Amino acid sequence: MLISARAFMFVAKGIKIAAMDIVHLNGQLLPADQAHISVFDRGFLFGDSIYEVIPFYQSKGFRLEEHIQRLEHSLRAIQIHTDVDWNRLLDELVAANGGGNLSVYLQVSRGASEGRSHQYDGDLTPTIFACCKPIKDIYADGPDSVQGIAAIVTADLRWHRCDIKATGLLPNILVLQQARQAGAAEAILIRDGVLTEGASSNLLWWKTVCFIHRNPVQRFLAE
Ligand SMILES: Cc1ncc(COP(=O)(O)O)c(C=O)c1O
Numbered sequence: 001m002l003i004s005a006r007a008f009m010f011v012a013k014g015i016k017i018a019a020m021d022i023v024h025l026n027g028q029l030l031p032a033d034q035a036h037i038s039v040f041d042r043g044f045l046f047g048d049s050i051y052e053v054i055p056f057y058q059s060k061g062f063r064l065e066e067h068i069q070r071l072e073h074s075l076r077a078i079q080i081h082t083d084v085d086w087n088r089l090l091d092e093l094v095a096a097n098g099g100g101n102l103s104v105y106l107q108v109s110r111g112a113s114e115g116r117s118h119q120y121d122g123d124l125t126p127t128i129f130a131c132c133k134p135i136k137d138i139y140a141d142g143p144d145s146v147q148g149i150a151a152i153v154t155a156d157l158r159w160h161r162c163d164i165k166a167t168g169l170l171p172n173i174l175v176l177q178q179a180r181q182a183g184a185a186e187a188i189l190i191r192d193g194v195l196t197e198g199a200s201s202n203l204l205w206w207k208t209v210c211f212i213h214r215n216p217v218q219r220f221l222a223e
Contacts, residue, residue, distance in 0.1 A: 037127055038127075047168035049127075051108075074163075077163070107167060150184040152179045153187075
């Protein structure tokens with residue numbers, strides 16, 4: 001069982017905890033400044049870890065099942081095995097932080113080895129960490145109120161297994177900094193002439209498709 005009582009106790013006692021201070025670490029909910037991991041954690045030493053980011057609007061996970069499936073895909077791809085109930089972990093964390101509109105960051109590392117060694121034993125206990133931050137629902141005032149942002153287009157320097165959401169985001173950090181220095185907010189990545197992704201976002205296109213009726217039996221699809 002996840003220990004949520006402890007986090008709520010701090011609030012009940014009237015001790016001030018800023019919203020978002022409650023994190024999940026290895027089955028416990030606790031104030032962020034009391035959450036500690038080993039310096040030999042492989043996520044810290046090697047980036048031997050994966051993550052997910054899941055927006056919650058009015059305390060409901062956005063495309064929650066798809067995010068959990070992608071998390072499980074990343075875990076399988078790097079052979080980390082856990083039997084965590086992700087839905088429950090996320091719900092308890094969101095509730096402990098007051099609910100509403102939150103972005104949940106969830107990270108699973110392979111765990112801590114004895115000392116630093118590239119190779120690992122299969123019996124390590126994964127480190128499971130999650131935290132939240134408040135987000136704005138940018139669609140709350142309707143799609144017309146959404147503001148655009150400036151972006152640069154730059155080379156995609158990331159590794160070749162971007163289907164695994166690995167925490168080693170140095171290429172993303174470097175290009176985002178490059179974007180910032182150019183007065184932009186995002187970097188759109190290009191590899192072999194193909195736009196792949198944003199440094200911290202997805203790329204989606206709307207293609208307008210309409211039917212033109214030339215006659216009752218003949219239909220053309222035009223873009
Ligand atoms: C590098 C990166 N790209 C894209 C995204 C957007 O992910 P999503 O498919 O959940 O919108 C994220 C957020 O997790 C990210 O960290």
